[in-house]
Amino acid sequence: MRPPTIRDVAERAGVSKSLVSLVLRGSDQVRPEKRDAVLRAARELGYRPNAAARSLSEQRTRTVGVLLNDLRNPWFVDLLDGLNSLLHAGGLHMLLADARLNRRTGQDPADPLLDLRVDGLVVVGTLPDPAALGAVAERIPVVLAGAREPVPPGVDQVAGDDEQGARLVTEHLIGLGHRRIAHLAGYGAVGDLRRRSFEATMRTHGLADRAVVETGDMTEEGGYRATVRLLSRPDRPTAVFAVNDITCVGALSAAEELGLRVPHDVSVVGYDNTSVSRLRHLWLTTVDNAGHEVGRRAARFLLDRFERPGGEGRLHLAAPTLEIRGTTGPPPDTAAG
Amino acid sequence: MRPPTIRDVAERAGVSKSLVSLVLRGSDQVRPEKRDAVLRAARELGYRPNAAARSLSEQRTRTVGVLLNDLRNPWFVDLLDGLNSLLHAGGLHMLLADARLNRRTGQDPADPLLDLRVDGLVVVGTLPDPAALGAVAERIPVVLAGAREPVPPGVDQVAGDDEQGARLVTEHLIGLGHRRIAHLAGYGAVGDLRRRSFEATMRTHGLADRAVVETGDMTEEGGYRATVRLLSRPDRPTAVFAVNDITCVGALSAAEELGLRVPHDVSVVGYDNTSVSRLRHLWLTTVDNAGHEVGRRAARFLLDRFERPGGEGRLHLAAPTLEIRGTTGPPPDTAAG
DNA sequence: GCCCCTCTTTGGACCGTTCCAGAACCTGTC
């Protein structure tokens, strides 16, 4: 009652196991009648190739590991989708591991993936342990997707272009007539890029002295508190650009509680185009990070490296787009200038 | 430069490969000095066991497949967390596959998992193809988690107790003084259970004739439209119980647009305790499905079946809890009675 | 010194594939 093997198929088709192997791998050096006999026998027996045996023999698993930072992060789903579409076309499987789920065990979250001998690794989001990753990158291709961090040599990197995204937002607000604009900044490489680009864009438009930056913790609560502070100032800003959607939701709450209407009295903008931003109840103007393209590009980098291993680590930045929804509009007349 | 094998370790430690195997599997039939030598050699060489080779030999992979319906569904993360905690303790790995991602390829979404010869399968959410699942269940343990559906024989089932959850909500509203209560129903087994339990509870409290049911499509837009209809009725309900959080958000939008304050003029309740419900901006009263316990119980069922295969399919219902937040309160005085 | 018994250690078969060298079978040519 054990699952049929290649030998069972061979016996049933009256050929050698080697021929069965040839047929199943699509060789054209096989006479059609034998090919048909083999395929029929395989179908009749319900044969499925044993991936473990194949991996052992081929010395590769046709599987790439995807190390996620936290399944709760919503923005990575599009990324996975893009990643999967290309990998699947290349005959590769995705093996997902959540670093957060395994964190409590203390071991390196990539270990299980490496034990399974994945052919490549995609790290989505912030790196777990850069040093460990460097060692991994010496053996198999590694791509960092959706984050901007210093990476070990030979590691490719794909992410949304945060500087461009922040510029799109800032210019959108300036274009609407806003002058005094606040930024709810975050932390980490991504937070820094968005903040710097905001500042640079304000400077370019001669508004350096009208820019305000409040640093938060990238949570709703942080966004709420920072916004309360901002909007209680005598020279309160007419627009708030939050480092991410969740912070922006906090900003929205704050504005509402202070009796300000959005976007009539104050405009707010988020970042990431998460499902939350699309709730009609919130309907945040935000930036779409082109997650799908980030995923596709990560897959492309990986497939490249399977064909030609080695070489410098590359960086690709996907162009984000502005999603203008209901939380941005012209500034109130009284605050103009 | 190939990764070291058990034989390399053996040579370095001056023992046979069999002894290395014994040591690495934790046998106590080994003299301590040899054990130390082996462990040292393994460490020095950076030896990692080859999962493919082990699987091939052991005839099992120590891996369970987790078939997700859609990674975008947020409620499954707790479930995975619970699942993982127990599986990990049992030395098992989780292999995630997203049915939606693979749907376009037309093949059964479980196929890649079966090719990899997973030892068990957890299907999270709605079944892809019940017939195919039956065939799978004859070979390996299968558990359906987080959904209520007719399953093939021998398949275990774990889910939140939707009847109890709906009862909690309905009695909460009745307890607050509401009498005319509407339910925004969904579809599928879960939608039916919640609706029926709502109706039954209303009946128990002698309010059968005050219950209103509107059927929606479990989307925000559907919740919005159904609520506009409901609240425009002359005898408009003072409370709305939505089949899930996202529908509830739609209901909230509708109430707001009609100029009704929540919970002052109308109470609304969701279901699933998603992250959206916890946004302070929305702060929905909702039902927590005990996802973590569902996951743990699914793992327990699986581990049971590894030890004692066969037997009837079992059903476990995890007790949900009511999360009372900001969208429920007593009905307005005018509408009382 | 020999036998028996227990505790350690070992060689080799096996798991289900792939891959390679070479066998077997054609077909056509001289």
Added chain:
DNA sequence: GACAGGTTCTGGAACGGTCCAAAGAGGGGC
């Protein structure tokens, strides 16, 4: 009808582990 050259097929050796029967080592009793 032998031979060359191509096409088609096959046996056996990997791949890196596990597991088992049996060998070796050491100790105790007679």
